[in-house]
Amino acid sequence: MEVDGGAIDAVLSALPEADEIQDPELRRRVGSAFVLGLRESSFSSIHDVPGEYDLDPSVNLVAHTRVVTAMATAAADAMQARFPDVKVDRDTLIAGSLLHDVGKIYEYDRLRAATWRDGRARTGYPPIRHPIYGAHLAMAAGLPEAVVHIVASHAAEGTRVRRSLEATLVATLDHISWELLLTARRGLTIDDVRSGTPRIRSLPPRKSGGSA
Numbered sequence: 332m333e334v335d336g337g338a339i340d341a342v343l344s345a346l347p348e349a350d351e352i353q354d355p356e357l358r359r360r361v362g363s364a365f366v367l368g369l370r371e372s373s374f375s376s377i378h379d380v381p382g383e384y385d386l387d388p389s390v391n392l393v394a395h396t397r398v399v400t401a402m403a404t405a406a407a408d409a410m411q412a413r414f415p416d417v418k419v420d421r422d423t424l425i426a427g428s429l430l431h432d433v434g435k436i437y438e439y440d441r442l443r444a445a446t447w448r449d450g451r452a453r454t455g456y457p458p459i460r461h462p463i464y465g466a467h468l469a470m471a472a473g474l475p476e477a478v479v480h481i482v483a484s485h486a487a488e489g490t491r492v493r494r495s496l497e498a499t500l501v502a503t504l505d506h507i508s509w510e511l512l513l514t515a516r517r518g519l520t521i522d523d524v525r526s527g528t529p530r531i532r533s534l535p536p537r538k539s540g541g542s543a
């Protein structure tokens with residue numbers, strides 16, 4: 332599928348970690364998957380896509396994607412320096428990290444979501460989630476199977492497959508990145524937010540007066 336080179340450059344400039352991908356064709360295809368997603372959505376810029384509505388709407392897709400990519404590559408480097416038999420393919424890891432949430436361009440598209448809201452019994456809600464739509468975009472952009480696998484398996488959808496080394500890194504660091512932000516900013520875990528019942532132990536009542 333033909334994708335405008337200028338549009339690819341605009342996406343890649345927002346994701347400078349892509350410069351670390353050694354294979355220029357792989358780098359171009361990463362940008363291409365984002366451009367295809369934007370083209371099929373009502374978003375005009377990658378900067379407008381949220382990272383995760385439920386957990387912290389102030390973090391956009393670019394900020395989230397960049398930190399997960401940085402964390403995944405740092406973890407791979409630390410592991411390989413001490414355990415050389417853990418051989419991680421760095422190009423695959425970076426490409427998969429950058430693309431793991433590309434499908435949120437679909438899942439978080441307000442215009443598209445509006446068409447699902449009234450007919451959930453017919454459409455499902457959402458009809459498909461971002462890992463599946465992201466895999467569609469990655470395949471349409473001609474990315475290798477190992478990268479598509481990372482995108483498709485990084486969330487709950489991945490519990491039905493055995494994840495590769497690179498997919499394990501992305502799925503784990505994706506989770507940790509949100510857990511750290513929630514803990515730091517709200518003192519909550521992902522489970523707290525998803526269940527809607529923060530499991531925070533009440534502090535004992537403050538004693539008045541000076542007596543113990």
Ligand SMILES: [Fe+2]
Pocket residue numbers: 395399431432505
């Ligand atoms: Fe993510």
